[in-house]
Amino acid sequence: MIRKTISRIYLVLIVLFLYAPIGTLMVLSFNDSRTSVKWGGFSLKWYQRLLENETILAALGNTLLIAVLSAVIATLLGTSAAIAIHHMKKRSQSICMSIVNIPMLNAEIVTGIAFMLLFITMGNLLSIVGIHFEMGFGTVLIGHITFNLPYVVLSVMPRLKQLNLSMYEAALDLGAGEGQAFFRIVLPDIMPGVLSGFLLSFTMSLDDFVITHFVKGLGADTLSTLIYSELRKGIKPEMYALSTIMFLAVFVVLVFINLRPQEMSMTDRRR
Amino acid sequence: MYRKSLSYPYLIWAAAFIIIPLLFIAYYGLTDKSGAFTLANLAAIATAEHSKALFLSLGLSFLSTAICLLLAYPLALILSNSRFGRSGFIIFLFILPMWMNFLLRTLAWVVLLDTNGVLDSLFQMLGLPRFKIINTPAAIVFGMVYDFLPFMILPIYNVISKIDVNVINAARDLGANSFQTLYKVIFPLSLPGIISGITMVFIPSLTTFVISTLLGGGKILLIGNVIEQEFMKGTSWHVGSGLSLVLMLFIILSMILSSKYDHGEGNVL
Secondary structure (H helix, E strand, O other): OHHHHHHHHHHHHHHHHHHHHHHHHHHHHOEOOOOOOOOOOEOOHHHHHHHHOHHHHHHHHHHHHHHHHHHHHHHHHHHHHHHHHHOOOHHHHHHHHHHHHHHHHOOHHHHHHHHHHHHHHHHHHHHHHOOOOOOOHHHHHHHHHHHHHHHHHHHHHHHHHHOOHHHHHHHHHOOOOHHHHHHHHHHHHHHHHHHHHHHHHHHHHHHOOHHHHHHOOOOOOOHHHHHHHHOOOOOOHHHHHHHHHHHHHHHHHHHHHHHHHHHHHHHHHHO | OOOHHHHHHHHHHHHHHHHHHHHHHHHHHOEOOOOOEOOHHHHHHHOHHHHHHHHHHHHHHHHHHHHHHHHHHHHHHHHHHOHHHHOOHHHHHHHHHHHOOHHHHHHHHHHHHOOOOHHHHHHHHOOOOOOOOOOOHHHHHHHHHHHHHHHHHHHHHHHHHOOOHHHHHHHHHOOOOHHHHHHHHHHHHOHHHHHHHHHHHHHHHHHOOHHHHHHOOOOOOOHHHHHHHHHHOOOOHHHHHHHHHHHHHHHHHHHHHHHHHOOOOOOOO
8 A cells, every 4th residue: 555655656756757847838838027937927928929929930830841741751651661671581671670770779969960961962062063952941851751760660560560461362362452452451450550650750850959950051940949049048938838839739639549549449349 | 562662762761861971970070171081080089178078978878867767667667557557648648748849848947947946946945955956967967867768768668568467476476575576577577678768868868969058058068069069160070070970889889789688679669
């Protein structure tokens, strides 16, 4: 009994530790005074100003667009790679998997610098041919797709290992085309892995700072790089308001998703 | 489905954006401005300023990895024994904070840890000694533990929750008490998770420049700050690349260590 109480207290303390800064930011977003040290009364003015702040809204647009595009492209590339790698011979499989792991295991700063050197050299080479190329939205997108790929491959892989291949072969025997058999038999089975790869990618892209910092060039600010550039002048409280909205929106969505598996297991039983 | 060609788009992508960029670092790190081969950029780590930053980084990241392990292991044990463990609750709990921007989350600790900030006032109210850690290495360790703790918890939790209950029951049947079961059965079986957790906390801590900038007040330079400045303040890409190569030695070392123990069970996903 005592042990159980201690475990509970410990769990609560860790959760408090993880969520204390988030709570702080939420409180600050309702703070009437501009400084983060003093409480000046409850106010919604930062939420109003947020709607008028075009710099922040543009950065938000960039962030979301890059997150969606990079997650979609990484999911397509990563899923097809996972299927191909799954059917390779042991040796080439392990070589491919170590390449897959590089962006995840390597330090972000090293990945960022490597990209920067590549893109600047590419720009120099292309300018000889007369093509203008510089870092911006496109290079940020390439960077995000690359660091998202391992998350997709690693979430799809375990699903492929559980896959029953005879089902796919049976579909072929019964006259389905390869594409038909894939979309109607294989894809539904690996879908949970594909989805979690997509969600992880989206989250990683949204939260990234380091790689974006090195490849964004002069334009294409995301929320993270905008915050970093505001560090000296002090962060605008509108930013707290925006992150509170984003956090609460995702909280609602995740609660909704988390409630669903129980429904699903119920329908499974019914079947 | 068996078509090899499915892997071609990925392999082309990986060659262009994973392998080639790393070769660029190797090229810049091993040449000087005229393009001649040199080891001077690697040797740059030996200068007083750089080696001080490297040793400080190594020290702080060892410390934060150790603290993360001490905090995460009991938590993983508790979670794997509780009913929350069965649902997707855990992932939910640790993925959710990531939706609050990483920089803002870390910056919020400035408000909490500041002199006369939230924690300091709380300490004063309780009559405890003053709480002054902002802009010190201690604050940086605090930030590292906060930011990377989930990366220690998840792999350890994954491994522990997959341990066969029968193995634990057998140990108890054979007369082991709960401490002996933990020490002789659960701990050795959870080693892959621990190793993978250690690499996932140690490498980002060793190479960070953001946490030291935010919580160290800009005066404490880690090796990550040194490299970032070589690139973004335009000092020298060659020296920056050379220092990155030195840093990669540590990364490769810990990767080799982790692949020796980890056979996939310790994976976060």
